[in-house]
Amino acid sequence: MGVRCRAVPEVLVNARAAARRQLSGVERWAAELAARLPALAPGRYAVAWPPRGMAYQAGQAWEQLVLPARARRLGARLLLNPANLAPLRFDGNVVVIHDAVALTHPEWFSGAYAAWHRRMLPAVARRARLVLTVSAFSRDEIAATTGIDPGRIVVVPGGVDERFSPAADAAAARAALDLPRPYVLTVAGEGVRKNLPVLGAAARALAERGIDLVAAGSSRAHHGPGGAPDGVRRLGYVPDALLPGLYAGARAFVLPSLHEGFGLPCLEAMASGVPVVASDRGALPETCGDAALLVEPRRPDLVAEAVLAACLDEAVAARLRAAGRARAARFGWDATARAVDAVLTGPDRRV
Numbered sequence: 098m099g100v101r102c103r104a105v106p107e108v109l110v111n112a113r114a115a116a117r118r119q120l121s122g123v124e125r126w127a128a129e130l131a132a133r134l135p136a137l138a139p140g141r142y143a144v145a146w147p148p149r150g151m152a153y154q155a156g157q158a159w160e161q162l163v164l165p166a167r168a169r170r171l172g173a174r175l176l177l178n179p180a181n182l183a184p185l186r187f188d189g190n191v192v193v194i195h196d197a198v199a200l201t202h203p204e205w206f207s208g209a210y211a212a213w214h215r216r217m218l219p220a221v222a223r224r225a226r227l228v229l230t231v232s233a234f235s236r237d238e239i240a241a242t243t244g245i246d247p248g249r250i251v252v253v254p255g256g257v258d259e260r261f262s263p264a265a266d267a268a269a270a271r272a273a274l275d276l277p278r279p280y281v282l283t284v285a286g287e288g289v290r291k292n293l294p295v296l297g298a299a300a301r302a303l304a305e306r307g308i309d310l311v312a313a314g315s316s317r318a319h320h321g322p323g324g325a326p327d328g329v330r331r332l333g334y335v336p337d338a339l340l341p342g343l344y345a346g347a348r349a350f351v352l353p354s355l356h357e358g359f360g361l362p363c364l365e366a367m368a369s370g371v372p373v374v375a376s377d378r379g380a381l382p383e384t385c386g387d388a389a390l391l392v393e394p395r396r397p398d399l400v401a402e403a404v405l406a407a408c409l410d411e412a413v414a415a416r417l418r419a420a421g422r423a424r425a426a427r428f429g430w431d432a433t434a435r436a437v438d439a440v441l442t443g444p445d446r447r448v
Contacts (some may be wrong), residue, residue: 105141107117108191108441109173110134113160115144119315120336121286122361123195126231126255127179134177134415143171143444160184175441175448176225181214183221190225191441192210193253194218196235196358196379198290200242205289218279219243226448228438229253232380238261240357251440251447254332254384255361256430260341261441264372270342274332280309281408282347282371283329284340284362285354287314292353293325293375299351299404300328308408310351313343335362344369349414352376353394360384364428367421370413372407374400386425 114127131154134142145167147156165187168176175189183192200218203211222228222243229251230236240247271277285291293312300310312325315334327330335343345349347387350366352371357379366373367388375396377383385391389401406413438444 098318105172106141108142108175108177109171109180109212110111110136110142110144110165111158111160111164111176111180111183112144112146113152113164116146118152120337121315122255122359123180123378125361126193126195129256129258129430130179130434130437132424133430135437137434138379138430138442142286143173161186167346169206177441180384182217185217185220185224188224188226190221191227191229192221192225193229193231193412194222194239195231195237196356196357197238197242198358202290203357220332227251229440231255233381234382235358235378235382243284246264249388253363253433253440254428255359256417256428256433257361257364257368257425258341258430261344261365261425262341263345265345267340267342267346270339270387271346273339274335274343276309276311276346278307278309279309279348280346281404282332282343282366283310283312283314283325283351283353284335284344284355284365285312285314285324285352288355290354293395295330295353295394295397295400296329296351297326300326300403302401302405303310303408304328306409308348313340316392321366338379340365341369344371347371348402349374351400351404351407353392353400355394357381357384362391365424368421368425370418373421374403374418376406380393386420388420390417 110131112131114124115131117124130145147159151159161184165184178192183190198212222245236250310331313332313335350371351373354376360381363373373389374387375389377391392399392403440447
């Protein structure tokens with residue numbers, strides 16, 4: 098795969114993360130910007146796709162060597178890197194750093210992954226023309242761990258795809274994923290920071306009431322241990338086409354993370370009309386506002402109590418559904434793309 102453009106672009110978008118087979122929050126950011134920025138301003142943006150098989154670790158050489166050479170050849174003024182890393186030998190980098198968790202909690206990751214980010218992330222941040230991030234929490238964390246001036250970091254929140262709504266096809270998702278019973282959903286990779294073992298108490302309490310607790314998300318080698326406990330049904334990675342229906346069919350949603358740079362799944366659940374329970378750590382209070390029940394993630398009893406309230410107390414659930422849909426309506430990927438475009442090339446231009 099190569100570069101898609103109609104004219105000499107001002108900005109080349111690094112689509113290495115967008116080319117991955119499985120989308121987490123970082124990959125979704127890359128995919129949305131790779132699609133929406135060229136649609137927003139045709140000719141201003143081109144998208145650089147890596148060769149097949151180089152979207153993951155094997156693509157680091159492509160990102161560091163081939164990508165900057167391609168940007169220079171095209172005459173691009175800026176290279177937009179939406180997934181934490183960027184080529185070190187290019188002086189027009191804009192990089193979206195979603196969080197600095199690999200620096201603040203290296204014990205949550207494999208040794209090789211933590212060492213790579215300890216070396217690369219501060220260097221990328223310091224050499225970038227501009228750093229974008231997704232929350233005030235992440236801005237402060239990045240500044241503290243890399244030493245760069247917080248004034249060089251611009252906060253642009255992520256969005257919610259229009260596909261996430263109460264009208265999404267829940268029946269198709271239930272059938273495809275074999276979910277005949279009512280269920281509470283979590284969407285999170287199997288890593289330590291997602292804190293899925295804390296859901297054991299909630300799963301047992303729900304099972305007594307005929308409700309399943311299901312976990313959707315991939316397992317990646319660098320995440321380290323931290324999978325769902327007994328009693329939580331593991332769905333593995335759910336194809337993107339089924340995800341809106343999976344949300345829409347849930348009785349409630351829970352994300353008990355110990356750290357989040359933003360928390361896209363909470364907004365996706367809210368847009369789907371689902372009551373949300375979230376941890377009170379990281380950026381989740383900032384993202385959720387008063388539209389979720391926020392709980393101490395180290396307390397299984399409090400997590401279970403909040404999940405039961407969101408799932409079974411109709412007054413609580415109705416309040417959360419209404420507040421959640423109003424909250425999610427404030428976030429959209431088109432708005433994210435417009436904000437990024439304004440910072441790079443528009444009236445709010447910073448580079």
